[in-house]
Amino acid sequence: MTVNFDGQVAIVTGAGNGLGRSHALELAARGAKVVVNDLGGARDGSGGGSEAALEVVAAIEANGGEAIAHGANVAKFDEVEDMVKQAMDKWGRVDILINNAGILRDKSFSKMDLDDFRLVMDVHLMGSVNCTKAVWEIMKEQGYGRIVMTTSSSGMYGNFGQTNYGAAKMAVLGLMNTLVLEGFKYDIRVNALAPTAGTRMTEDLMPPEVLEMLTPEAVTAGALTLCHKDAPNRMILCAGAGGYASTRLFETDGTFIPAEDQTPEKVLENWAEVTNTANQSELESGLKQSEKFLGKAFAHVQSQS
Structure with a gap:
C-alpha cells in the first residue's frame, strides 16, 4: 500500500521548524497542497516572524509542490479563521489538519506563574480547539476529514516541571475522544500523535548523540499514518527514534457494593x-x-x- 495525498489540502500548525516542518514537507512530497502555519515565535511563544514558514513554502515549491504560508496565532480564533479562509479561497477544501503548534514554559508547579500555565493551555489546547473548530463544518460538508492532535508522554504519564504542558497534552485526548463520536458519520477521523524527537523544543534536554537518533522524520511517518485515506480512528500513536507503539485507555470490570x-x-x-x-x-x-x-x-x- 502506498500512502499519498494527491488532490488533498492539509493545514499543519507550527510548521516552520521541527516536527511541523517535517510533516509539511512530507505531505507535500506525497501530493498534498499545504498551508504552512507558523507564528514564528521563540520556544516560549514570545516574538514572531514569517521567515521560517516562508522557507518551508519555498522548499515545497522548489520540489514542484504547492503551499502557502500563514502566521496565525492558533490561540486567536479570528486569525485561525483567516488562515482557513485563505486555504478555501485558494484550493476550495481542507482535508487534513495536523495540530502541531506548541510552546514550553517549564517550571515546577511551586514556582510556576499562573500566566505561564494559562498560556501553554491556550496554545496547545485552545489552539487545537480553534483550528479544529475552523475546519469542522467544512469537513462535515465534504463528508471527509482527517485531524491529528499532538499529545505527549508528559500528559499521559507525567514529567517533572511540566504541569501546564502535561495538562494541555492530556486535554487534547479528551477533545479527540468526543470528536471521534461526533465526526464518525461524516468520515471525519481524529487521532493523536505522541512524539519523541530532537527539535528546538528538546534540544537542550538531551545529549547530541541521542538527538541524532530522534529525527523528526521518524515521527512524521507516524503522523502521516494517522491522516491518510485509510487512517485509523481514535488511535494514540507514539513515535520516536524508529519506535512505534500505541497507548490505550482501559477500565477494569470492577465490582458492585450494595x-x-x-x-x-x-x-x-x-x-x-x-x-x-x-x-x-x-x-x-x-x-x-x-x-x-x-x-x-x-x-x-x-x-x-
Whole structure:
C-alpha cells in the first residue's frame, strides 16, 4: 500500500521548524497542497516572524509542490479563521489538519506563574480547539476529514516541571475522544500523535548523540499514518527514534457494593476486585461506563428479588 495525498489540502500548525516542518514537507512530497502555519515565535511563544514558514513554502515549491504560508496565532480564533479562509479561497477544501503548534514554559508547579500555565493551555489546547473548530463544518460538508492532535508522554504519564504542558497534552485526548463520536458519520477521523524527537523544543534536554537518533522524520511517518485515506480512528500513536507503539485507555470490570455498604471501608475491602485487570476493556464512550455500573446494580436488585 502506498500512502499519498494527491488532490488533498492539509493545514499543519507550527510548521516552520521541527516536527511541523517535517510533516509539511512530507505531505507535500506525497501530493498534498499545504498551508504552512507558523507564528514564528521563540520556544516560549514570545516574538514572531514569517521567515521560517516562508522557507518551508519555498522548499515545497522548489520540489514542484504547492503551499502557502500563514502566521496565525492558533490561540486567536479570528486569525485561525483567516488562515482557513485563505486555504478555501485558494484550493476550495481542507482535508487534513495536523495540530502541531506548541510552546514550553517549564517550571515546577511551586514556582510556576499562573500566566505561564494559562498560556501553554491556550496554545496547545485552545489552539487545537480553534483550528479544529475552523475546519469542522467544512469537513462535515465534504463528508471527509482527517485531524491529528499532538499529545505527549508528559500528559499521559507525567514529567517533572511540566504541569501546564502535561495538562494541555492530556486535554487534547479528551477533545479527540468526543470528536471521534461526533465526526464518525461524516468520515471525519481524529487521532493523536505522541512524539519523541530532537527539535528546538528538546534540544537542550538531551545529549547530541541521542538527538541524532530522534529525527523528526521518524515521527512524521507516524503522523502521516494517522491522516491518510485509510487512517485509523481514535488511535494514540507514539513515535520516536524508529519506535512505534500505541497507548490505550482501559477500565477494569470492577465490582458492585450494595447501597447499605457503600463506605470507603467497603471500597478498600474490595480493592482487589476494583483493580483486577483480568476483564478490563476499552469503553467506546462515557455512557458505556454508566451502562456497566447500572448493569451491575440491576443484576444485584434482581438477585435480591
